[in-house]
Amino acid sequence: MxxxxxxxxxxxxxxxxxxxxxxxxxxxxxxxxxxxxxxxxxxxxxxxxxxxxxxxxxxxxxxxxxxxxxxxxxxxxRHGMVFQDPRLLPWATARANIAYPLRLLGLSRGERRDRAEEAAGRVALDAADLDKFPVELSGGMRQRAAIARALAVDPDFxxxxxxxxxxxxxxxxxxxxxxxxxxxxxxxxxxxxxxxxxxxxxxxxxxxxxxxxxxxxxxxxxxxxxxxxxxxxxxxxxxxxxxxxxxxxxxxxxxxxxxxx
Incomplete structure (x- = not known):
């Protein structure tokens, strides 16, 4: 046997x-x-x-x-990265900044918007702030947007x-x-x-x-x-x-x- x-x-x-x-x-x-x-x-x-x-x-x-x-x-x-300076695009809204790396992944506009808003929610960034430009955000809000941008790509590192x-x-x-x-x-x-x-x-x-x-x-x-x-x-x-x-x-x-x- x-x-x-x-x-x-x-x-x-x-x-x-x-x-x-x-x-x-x-x-x-x-x-x-x-x-x-x-x-x-x-x-x-x-x-x-x-x-x-x-x-x-x-x-x-x-x-x-x-x-x-x-x-x-x-x-x-896949990795994300968060720097000391948030490095947000000054001409783009918080939502567009968070969604920016998703364009490189080839996602549709609707998918990018949904993923950006989901990532913003994960870092407790208010929906009302997503249409603001970086200059209109506090330092903490800008860094939250930077973290959300890193998380939006669904990184494992x-x-x-x-x-x-x-x-x-x-x-x-x-x-x-x-x-x-x-x-x-x-x-x-x-x-x-x-x-x-x-x-x-x-x-x-x-x-x-x-x-x-x-x-x-x-x-x-x-x-x-x-x-x-x-x-x-x-x-x-x-x-x-x-x-x-x-x-x-x-x-x-x-x-x-x-x-x-």
Whole structure:
């Protein structure tokens, strides 16, 4: 009597893999031998001192910048991107800005409108504001529109390049919660660039720390619990412990003005 042998299913391929990434501007090395792998559905926050190459690494991963060396493997289907500046087209309404990438996907005008309005609802952008131009929107509303634009393409991965740096604390927290809720609902993974360690531990499953001189990822720490289900007091204590006792975080608030554009 024959028996079939059951073999365990192989783990899913990473959603993003960076291998030996290096980059230079005008002969000056910005990144050198950076390796990084993110699991499917993982939200990772990348922190590090100003000028260490965090944003450059995200732009390379997203395909906006070609690395000088190394390889990028994208295991996801489609990505969205949110920048520090919302980068909305000033001559287009909020609705048209959100729908803009859908034109590149070949959707009809009606489909673009429906998808844009659905994405706007996901980020709590009022329907009455969709016919306004960027100049008529507050900073928080413009950033909501930028997030909606990224979500409208139904991504399974999103890059966030310091999107809330210019916002006040209360608004920043609301938009952090929006990202947490959207990620859980849509089950997308993300690479979130930030210089704010509290923001990193609120949003991410894992915090990655960039080497001071961009020479790879110095290390990472898993944040206990799930984003959206963590106690603020515990997070404040965790950040305090990271900064006071963990040598990995010793230099994350340094600034090398020679490396900052």
């Amino acid at each position: 024959s028996r079939e042998t059951a073999f365990p299913s192989p783990p899913p391929a990473p959603s993003l893999t960076l291998s030996g990434i290096g980059h230079a501007y005008l002969g000056r090395t910005v990144l050198d031998a950076v390796d990084l792998s993110l699991a499917v559905g993982e939200v990772a926050a990348l922190v590090g001192p100003s000028g260490c190459g965090k944003s450059t690494l995200a732009h390379i991963a997203a395909g906006l910048v070609e690395p000088s060396r190394g390889r990028v493997l994208r295991g996801y289907r 999103v890059y966030f390049d310091e999107p809330f740096t210019a916002l006040d604390v209360a608004l920043k927290r609301r938009l952090q919660d929006l990202v947490i809720g959207s990620s859980r609902a849509a089950r997308f993974g993300a690479l979130f660039i930030t210089h704010d360690l509290m923001e990193a531990v609120r949003i991410a499953h894992r915090v990655l720390v960039m080497d001071v001189l961009g020479r790879g990822i110095a290390g990472s720490r898993i944040v206990p619990g799930e984003p959206g289900g963590r106690d603020d007091g515990d997070l404040y204590r965790l950040v305090g412990a990271f900064l006071a006792d963990d040598p990995l975080f010793r230099h994350i608030h340094d600034i090398d003005e020679r490396r900052v554009p």
